[in-house]
Amino acid sequence: MINRLLVANRAEIASRVFRTCRRLGIETVAIHSDADAGLPYVAEADTAVRLPGNTPGETYLRADLVIEAAKKAGADAIHPGYGFLSENADFAQAVVDAGLTWVGPDPSSITSMGSKIGAKALMKAAGVPILEAPESPTEADLPLLVKASAGGGGRGMRIVRALADLEGEIGKAREEAASAFGDGTVFVEPYVERGRHVEVQVVGDGAGDVLVLGERDCSIQRRHQKVVEEAPAPALPQATREALHEAAHAAAAAIDYRGAGTVEFLYDEDADRFFFLEMNTRLQVEHPVTELVHGVDLVEMQLAVAEGRGLPAVEQGGAPATTGRRDPGAPDGHAIEVRLYAEDPAADYQPQSGVLTTFEVPDEPGVRVDRGFVSGSEVSTFYDAMLAKVMVHAPTREQACRQLAGVLRRTRIHGLVTNRDQLVAILTDPDFVAGRVSTAFLSGWSSSERQRTGVETTDAPLAAAIAVAETQRLARTVQHRIPVAFRNVPSQPQRTEFEAVTGSTDDVLAVEWWGGRDGYTAEGVRVLRVSTGSSDGVEVVLERDGLATTYACRVTGLPGRETVDVDAPSGYRRLVRVPRFLDPSEQVASGSLLAPMPGSVVKVLVEQGQQVAAGDPVLVLEAMKMQHTVSAPTDGVVSRLEVAPGTQVAAGEVMAVVEEQG
Structure with missing residues (x-):
């Protein structure tokens, strides 16, 4: 029995594992770098151990420090989470050698699947279809894909569309892979231009019993990194679905797999055929959608297998299964998950860092949020930029799309640019709603060009200017009787300029307005209400052409250089006031x-x-x-x-x- 568990990971990953441990009565241990000391998962754990340094190589990738921390905290087991050391066979063996329980697959299984090159050879022998590139590719074999043999997440991956670029792209991929995984080995395979990324969840007991928990579609990607995942996969022929499950079972059985793992396939929809990509010998980031539609807890299953209790009972589709392949019943409804990143899609997905001043996701039925950050958390430059996973479980796929888009619209995220608006646009895109997805979905795709539900509103800068003026009025210590924005020449309006950090391609947005004893006015707009004192800061209600819109504004920063976060039905805007006099x-x-x-x-x-x-x-x-x-x-x-x-x-x-x- 596991009594105290250390999670060798951080943020959302650690919090997710802790949640199951609390329910099962298992004590928890967190490890953290200096940069992560203030994140929620550290406080959630029963015990926290600081590891010196900030970068992964200094902290979370140091197997010796992690095992030392486990012993120091009195842990008797280590869960690797997903990422960092989770697929490191040497780390798994070191945990076992230290006398601790390893919550994961046998180190030999990690070794077998750790090299994509070696894994392909193993799968070919097991009868699982694979992708192979010729030794001497020609123009007819283009496009090609250069991939890192170790690791994943799109790092060390390059698309080649001209043979003249192949050597250079291989060099770049080697450098990126060596930096990310410590292994610069790469290989080349055919690139399926409009394939779908479909993966199958398996759980094995290491003794031949393998539970196949359906499939997920993870085709919506940017830079070969997943953005939207769902279960079950949409518009998949039943025969193909069953063949995928059978191939995943064969892959897991070939290595006597123990614990939770994912077998990933590339599905060519036009030809209705699929190919083995890799096997992740760990839990995946997107595992919650499988949990939601099958009513299971995959972390609990991992713990049960690690404790030697075998696979727990799961509702079966037919007669009780004995040793061998097992399948649950049909999935219940549909689940969709989005990865909320601190990044700017309009600037080639550049990661963002800084303080997340506001992070509030509506708590509604059918909604699950696995988060690593809360309001006030700082997003550092050292780690992945994912803030949280937001999921919805609904009776149908259409309902899940609509509900999740609504939850994201009502989510408030201030302080950093995120991909929230892009996610809403994806979920409401007609092609996505119809299930027409592929790994090329976002190629040349712009969320600003996609029609979103709701009416687009254009008065966020005016609302921001009024919010700034109102904030300054409340901050006065003298001259309370003088009207807001008083000036000697009342015929001339006040002029406020903002730089749009997000929500607009304009460099500078200028608005003109008046203030007086009767409140605020502006050309062509009625200011219906300005209220303060709530947790939302300043609420400004404006009416244009008979349409009233509410803007929730939060003002921060120094006078004259204020930053205003504006939430409206049409989306989020972050505006930074341009000072009248530049230094x-x-x-x-x-x-x-x-x-x-x-x-x-x-x-x-x-x-x-x-x-x-x-x-x-x-x-x-x-x-x-x-x-x-x-x-x-x-x-x-x-x-x-x-x-x-x-x-x-x-x-x-x-x-x-x-x-x-x-």
């Missing part, structure tokens, strides 16, 4: 290359004084284990070079200057 010290030279996000410079490709052309790569920046190339904005000469490999930079920091040549 010359804050200006940057023309041609400056600013860091698009906090990160570390891994490569500098030019020298000071070098001539460059517009679009030439200047340096490579790494943030959250993804590499981003920063290119020259114009033809010119590199007049300043402020960084070198290893330099840590903050967002907006000048890294180099390309001086345009006249």
Whole structure:
């Protein structure tokens, strides 16, 4: 029996495992880096152990530190979560050698499936269909996909559409894989342009008993990383569904799999055939959708297997099963999960960091939220940018789409740019609602071009300006009788300018308004109500063309440079007030290359004084284990070079200057 469990992971992952442990009466132990000390999961655990450092390599990837922490806290078992060391066979063996219970597959199974190259050979021998690229590809074999043999999550993965690019893309993939996984081994396979990513959940007892818990569709991806997942997979022929389950069972049986795992397939819908991609010998981020439709707790199953109690009873579709393949009954309804990221889809999904000032998800029937952050949490630059998983379980897929979109619309997220609005647009997209999905769904796709339910409103900047004025009025310590925005020339309006951080492509949004004893007024708009004192900050109700819209505004920052978070039915806007007088010290030279996000410079490709052309790569920046190339904005000469490999930079920091040549 497991009495005290350490989770060798962080944030949402640790919180998820702790929840099951609390229900089962198992004590919990958290480990954390310095950067994670203030996150909720640390306080949720019965015991927390600090690991020195901030980066994964300093903390969560140090097997010796994790095992030492378990012993120090009196833990008798370790759950790896998903990510970091969860698929590290050496770590699993070290846990066993330390006399602790390992809540996961046998180390030999991890080794068998840890190399995608080796796993493909094993699956081919087991009769599972695989994708194979020719040794000497030609133009007819394009496109190709370069993939890292170790790890996943889209890191070390590159699409090749021209043979001339193959060698260079292999080199880039090796570098990224080595940085993310410590292993630069890559391989090449055919790329199915509009395939679907379908995976099957299995749980084995290590003695030949394998439970197959249906399939999930995880086709909606950006940068080969999953964004939306659902169970069961939509529009899948029943014969194909059964064949997928049979192939997943064969894969698990081939290695006498123990614990929870996922067998991933690429499904070619046009040809109605599928191919083995990989087996994740761990729990997956998207496992909750399977739990919701089958009424199980996969973490509880993992613990039962680790304690030697075998697979728990699950409602069967037919007669009671003996040792061998087992299948549950038909799934109950439909579940959809979205990954809420601190990232900017409009800026090539650049990860964001900083304080999450507000994070409130509606608590409604059928809604489940697995989160790693709460209001006031700080999102660091060291780890994955996922804030939470938001899920809905409903009787039908159509209902799940509509309910989840509504929950996301009513979710309040302030302080950071997120992909929330993009997720709403995906869930309401006609193709997605109809089940027409593929891994290419987001290619060239813009959420701003998609029709969303609700009426688009355009007065967020005006509401923000009024909220700023009202906040300043409440902060007064003198002259309370003077009307808001009083001026000697009342015929002229006040003018407030904002820079839109999210929700608009405009550089500057300017609004004009008046303030007086009778309140606020603006051209073409009626200000129906301005209220303060609630937890929402300032609520502004505006009427334009007979349509009244409520804007919930929160004002933060220094006077003259306020940041206003505005929630409206049409979406979220973050506006930063442009100061009337700019500080010359804050200006940057023309041609400056600013860091698009906090990160570390891994490569500098030019020298000071070098001539460059517009679009030439200047340096490579790494943030959250993804590499981003920063290119020259114009033809010119590199007049300043402020960084070198290893330099840590903050967002907006000048890294180099390309001086345009006249």
